[in-house]
Amino acid sequence: MHVETETQLNQAVPNHDTAVDTFHSAEADARLLVGIFVHHFKLLTGESLLTSKLSAIWYEKQRSPQDLVQGLAYAKMQEWLTPLGEAFRLTEAGYTAAC
Template identity: 65%
Template sequence: MVSETQINQADPNPQVEKDTLHSGEVSARLLMDIFVNHFKLLTGEALLASKLASVWYDKQKSQEDLVNGLEYAKAQEWIVALDEAFRLTEAGFQAADVADE
């Protein structure tokens, strides 16, 4: 499981107002979009938690939404948590495609 310390390796900028999504599903779909469209990952490939968090915070999203999105994505089996990374599943890859339509 990825620890909060690993997520905090890419600290949010406190000077920037955050866009809060308030939905685990919306956050998870944005995360899948980052996996597939930003990092160009394919099913079975892994992404370091710190790299994911860095892009998330660059999009000015909150840490709460990041955690909620990760939990939703894991529950939907869109990603699998590794030691310091997440592996994208076929379902997660498909969820990113749905988010782009």
């Protein structure tokens, strides 16, 4: 039987994906969304992504539905994403915001 000691727990490497996201804001959520387009799916300006694929990655990152709605609203307001029915298109400004 393996028992972790306090020393082993103190040496654990933090998960930077979640550690960086401890403070939520509409802008941070929007940047994460456009980052999913660019860094996860490798999309370029003008390319689109189905909402279902975007939300699947969002929830894999353990983010809430409220954060998704807030981020989408901010991204649309900044014209980083444009809605296309069941998808969103990445704009040049959105691509720049993700990089």
